[in-house]
Amino acid sequence: MALESITLFSSAKASVQAPSLCSFKSTPSARRTAQYLNSQPLLHVTYQASFCSAARPSAVAYDSPPASFEDEEEEGHALGLPLLNSYDSYDEYGDDEENGYFVGMDDELASLEQGGGKGTMDNELPKFAADLHKRSLDDSDRFKLQHGRDVFAERAFLVGIERKGIASSFGIADSLRELAQLSDTAGLEVVGSTYQKLDHPNPRTYIGSGKVAELRAEVRALEVETVIFDDELSPGQLRNLEKALGNEVRVCDRTALILDIFSQRAATREATLQVELAQMEYQLPRLTKMWSHLERQAGGMVKGMGEKQIEVDKRILRTRIALLRKELDSVRGHRQQYRDRRGSVPIPVVSLVGYTNAGKSTLLNRLSGADVLAEDRLFATLDPTTRRIDLPNGNECLLTDTVGFIQKLPTQLVASFRATLEEINDSSLLVHVVDISHPLAKEQMVAVDNVLSELNVGHISRLNVWNKIDKAPSKKHEEFENRGDVICISAATGEGVDIFCKAIQEKLKDSMVWVDVLVPYAKGEYVNSVHRLGVVESMEYVEDGIALKAHVPLRLSRQLQPMRKTSD
Numbered sequence: 001m002a003l004e005s006i007t008l009f010s011s012a013k014a015s016v017q018a019p020s021l022c023s024f025k026s027t028p029s030a031r032r033t034a035q036y037l038n039s040q041p042l043l044h045v046t047y048q049a050s051f052c053s054a055a056r057p058s059a060v061a062y063d064s065p066p067a068s069f070e071d072e073e074e075e076g077h078a079l080g081l082p083l084l085n086s087y088d089s090y091d092e093y094g095d096d097e098e099n100g101y102f103v104g105m106d107d108e109l110a111s112l113e114q115g116g117g118k119g120t121m122d123n124e125l126p127k128f129a130a131d132l133h134k135r136s137l138d139d140s141d142r143f144k145l146q147h148g149r150d151v152f153a154e155r156a157f158l159v160g161i162e163r164k165g166i167a168s169s170f171g172i173a174d175s176l177r178e179l180a181q182l183s184d185t186a187g188l189e190v191v192g193s194t195y196q197k198l199d200h201p202n203p204r205t206y207i208g209s210g211k212v213a214e215l216r217a218e219v220r221a222l223e224v225e226t227v228i229f230d231d232e233l234s235p236g237q238l239r240n241l242e243k244a245l246g247n248e249v250r251v252c253d254r255t256a257l258i259l260d261i262f263s264q265r266a267a268t269r270e271a272t273l274q275v276e277l278a279q280m281e282y283q284l285p286r287l288t289k290m291w292s293h294l295e296r297q298a299g300g301m302v303k304g305m306g307e308k309q310i311e312v313d314k315r316i317l318r319t320r321i322a323l324l325r326k327e328l329d330s331v332r333g334h335r336q337q338y339r340d341r342r343g344s345v346p347i348p349v350v351s352l353v354g355y356t357n358a359g360k361s362t363l364l365n366r367l368s369g370a371d372v373l374a375e376d377r378l379f380a381t382l383d384p385t386t387r388r389i390d391l392p393n394g395n396e397c398l399l400t401d402t403v404g405f406i407q408k409l410p411t412q413l414v415a416s417f418r419a420t421l422e423e424i425n426d427s428s429l430l431v432h433v434v435d436i437s438h439p440l441a442k443e444q445m446v447a448v449d450n451v452l453s454e455l456n457v458g459h460i461s462r463l464n465v466w467n468k469i470d471k472a473p474s475k476k477h478e479e480f481e482n483r484g485d486v487i488c489i490s491a492a493t494g495e496g497v498d499i500f501c502k503a504i505q506e507k508l509k510d511s512m513v514w515v516d517v518l519v520p521y522a523k524g525e526y527v528n529s530v531h532r533l534g535v536v537e538s539m540e541y542v543e544d545g546i547a548l549k550a551h552v553p554l555r556l557s558r559q560l561q562p563m564r565k566t567s568d
C-alpha cells in the first residue's frame with residue numbers, strides 16, 4: 001500500500017471547485033487518474049482522504065472495489081457517487097457494478113487485455129471523466145457566487161444545546177445565529193437548526209438519544225448534507241453521531257468549521273502552517289472513519305485491519321505534526337528577527353484587538369491609508385498587518401491589526417495562533433475595538449476580555465473604542481456619553497477618529513518614561529528620535545551637548561540610559 005503519499009487531510013475545505021475526487025489511498029493508479037483528469041478541460045480534481053472533511057466529493061476512488069457494494073453503509077456508494085476502482089480485483093467484481101469505473105496500471109492493463117476484461121485505461125477513464133463533468137453540470141445550480149468565488153452551497157443543519165443553570169453570556173439562539181454566520185462564511189447553506197435544553201451535554205451523543213432520532217428524521221426530510229454542532233465534540237461523540245445519522249451526512253462541529261474558515265483564508269506561510277497544525281491536532285484523536293471501510297472490505301476476516309491502519313495513520317500524522325512544528329519555528333525565527341529589528345527602532349506599537357467583524361481592519365485602513373481586506377464576514381483578517389501612523393502632535397506609532405476573536409474559540413487555534421497573538425505582548429497600548437451596533441456587543445466584549453486574559457497582557461494599558469456609532473441606535477449614544485473611559489467612533493464615516501488619535505497620543509504619553517539626559521553632539525540622531533517619538537519639555541544647547549527633558553517611549557529611554565544626567 002502506497003501509504004507514504006496520502007494527503008491525509010487536505011484540509012476541510014467546505015467549498016471547493018467541483019469536481020473533487022475522494023481517494024482513500026494515494027495509490028499509483030489514483031495519482032495517474034488524477035493526472036489524466038486534470039489534463040481535461042473543465043475538470044479539476046483534488047484529493048481528499050476522508051469523508052470527515054467538509055467537502056462533498058464528486059467521486060470516490062478505491063484502490064480495489066469494496067467488497068460490499070450492496071452494503072448500505074458503503075460511503076461513496078451510499079452518496080450515489082461514481083466510484084473509481086483500480087483494476088486489480090476486477091475479475092471478481094467487474095461485471096456487477098454499474099456505478100463504477102475500473103482503471104489499472106500499465107502492467108496490470110496488459111494482463112487485463114490478455115484476459116479480455118472490459119476496463120482499460122483508455123476506454124474507462126474518458127467515460128469516467130465525462131460522467132464527472134456531467135455531474136458537475138447537474139450540480140451547477142448548487143453553486144452560488146459568494147464573495148467573488150464560486151462556492152458549492154452544501155445544505156447544512158445546526159444543532160446546539162442550552163445548558164440549564166449555566167449562565168452563558170451568549171444565549172443559545174445567539175450562539176446558533178453566530179454558527180449560521182460562520183457556516184455562511186464557509187460557504188454552506190443553512191437549511192435549519194435545532195437545540196435541546198440539557199443539564200450537561202450527553203457524553204455519548206452530545207444531545208439525548210430521543211433528540212438524535214428526531215434529528216435523523218429532520219436531516220432526511222431536508223436532504224441535509226452536513227450537520228454542525230455548536231460545541232466541540234469529543235472523538236467518541238463524533239463517532240457515535242456519525243453512526244447514528246448515517247453515512248449520507250457528514251458530522252462536524254464548531255471547531256472544525258472555524259478551522260476550515262481559517263484554512264480557506266490563511267494567506268501567509270505562517271498562518272497556513274499554524275492552521276494546518278491546528279487541524280492535524282484536532283484530527284489526531286478523531287481518526288476513525290477513513291479506514292472503517294477496510295474492515296468491511298476484509299469481510300471481518302482480517303480483524304483489526306482498520307485498527308492497524310489507524311495506528312499507521314496516527315504515526316504519519318504525528319510525524320507530520322512534528323515537521324510542521326519545526327517549520328513553524330523557523331518561520332517564526334525569521335519574524336522574530338524582523339521584530340527585533342523593529343524593536344531597535346523604538347516606535348511604540350499600538351495593537352487593535354477585538355471580536356471578529358468589529359471593524360479593526362477598517363480602522364487601520366482609515367488611519368493609515370492601508371489596503372487591508374475589510375469585509376462583512378467573520379475572520380477577514382488572519383495575519384497581523386502593521387502600519388506606521390502619524391499622531392496629531394507629530395509623533396508616530398505603529399498600528400497593528402490582528403486576528404479577530406470569537407466565543408468558544410477552538411483551543412487548538414488559540415494555541416497555534418499564540419505566537420502571532422503574542423506580538424500583542426510587545427505593544428505599548430491595546431485598543432479594544434467593539435462593534436457597538438451589534439446586539440451582543442457586551443457579550444462580545446466579555447469574550448474578548450477572556451481571550452486577552454489567557455494571553456497575559458494585563459499589564460498593557462488599554463483604550464476602549466466603540467465603533468460603528470453611525471449604525472448604533474441612539475440609546476447607545478446616551479449610554480456612552482455617561483462613560484469617560486470609552487471613545488466612540490465610526491471607522492466607516494471617520495466620525496470621532498480625530499478624538500481617537502488624540503486619545504492614543506495621551507495614552508502613549510502615559511506609558512512614556514520621564515528622562516533628563518545630556519545627548520552629546522556626536523549623537524544628535526537621538527535628539528531627532530526624542531522629538532519624533534516623545535514629548536519634549538525642555539531642550540538646551542550646552543557645552544557638552546544637548547540637555548533634554550522629555551517623556552519618551554520605554555524602549556527609547558533604555559537607549560538613552562547611558563546619557564542620563566548624573567545629578568538625578
Ligand SMILES: Nc1nc2c(ncn2[C@@H]2O[C@H](COP(=O)(O)OP(=O)(O)OP(=O)(O)O)[C@@H](O)[C@H]2O)c(=O)[nH]1
Pocket residue numbers: 354355356357358359360361362363373374375376377378379380381382402403404405467468469470471489490491492493
Ligand atoms: N456602518 C459601519 N460599518 C463598519 C464600520 N467599521 C467597519 N464596518 C464594516 O464592518 C465590517 C467588518 O469590518 P472589518 O474591518 O473587516 O472588521 P475586522 O474587525 O477587521 O474583522 P476580522 O478581520 O474578521 O476580525 C465591514 O463590512 C466594514 O465595512 C463603521 O464604523 N460603521
Ligand SMILES: [Mg+2]
Pocket residue numbers: 360361362373374380381401
Ligand atoms: Mg480584519
